[in-house]
Amino acid sequence: QQQVKQSPQSLIVQKGGISIINCAYENTAFDYFPWYQQFPGKGPALLIAIRPDVSEKKEGRFTISFNKSAKQFSLHIMDSQPGDSATYFCAATYNTDKLIFGTGTRLQVFP
Amino acid sequence: DAGITQSPRHKVTETGTPVTLRCHQTENHRYMYWYRQDPGHGLRLIHYSYGVKDTDKGEVSDGYSVSRSKTEDFLLTLESATSSQTSVYFCAISTTRGGGSGNEQFFGPGTRLTVL
Numbered sequence: 001q002q003q004v005k006q007s008p009q010s011l012i013v014q015k016g017g018i019s020i021i022n023c024a025y026e027n028t029a030f031d032y033f034p035w036y037q038q039f040p041g042k043g044p045a046l047l048i049a050i051r052p053d054v055s056e057k058k059e060g061r062f063t064i065s066f067n068k069s070a071k072q073f074s075l076h077i078m079d080s081q082p083g084d085s086a087t088y089f090c091a092a093t094y095n096t097d098k099l100i101f102g103t104g105t106r107l108q109v110f111p
Numbered sequence: 112d113a114g115i116t117q118s119p120r121h122k123v124t125e126t127g128t129p130v131t132l133r134c135h136q137t138e139n140h141r142y143m144y145w146y147r148q149d150p151g152h153g154l155r156l157i158h159y160s161y162g163v164k165d166t167d168k169g170e171v172s173d174g175y176s177v178s179r180s181k182t183e184d185f186l187l188t189l190e191s192a193t194s195s196q197t198s199v200y201f202c203a204i205s206t207t208r209g210g211g212s213g214n215e216q217f218f219g220p221g222t223r224l225t226v227l
Contacts, residue, residue, distance in 0.1 A: 099156075103151055104154075
């Protein structure tokens, strides 16, 4: 019930395309869903986050779509660029408790 | 990396050897965390601290211990390293518990540990 399931494990997208990464959860008490971006050799860094009271949040080319009834949320990267090549982790937490991370998606964007 | 340093950055050790990893922050954040990152498992919480001398176990705490005698330092110790503890270890800090409610966790650069 504490797991966050993330897919796909890896993703290859052409420059200019849309990258989509999906996550699913079971615990309906989760109230905060961040996405972290990690470049090789670096620690993860917060990219964008959403709360379950909204269905979508957009920041530049990055959008989180949230489906509360399906207990799913996804990250969309529009106009994907080679510089977006990184590993992306979804996460969830509740009541300001510990973050539960997904298993990660390695994104490669080719020119 | 938000004023977080980890040392050493790389270490190779042998099975049965004690190992201590250090996380040092200059942000004066109250909350600190140790994670391990492994392919197919994402980031898993080992131990965390809510303040000086206030620590607790995370999801994968077996074989690890921690200490926090100063706000700025959080030490992770492998009492007797095993090959299954070969991993990349990340320290993180936050201003609130869990980095939830809109407050993010800031991660250090990581320590790559290899246990032969």
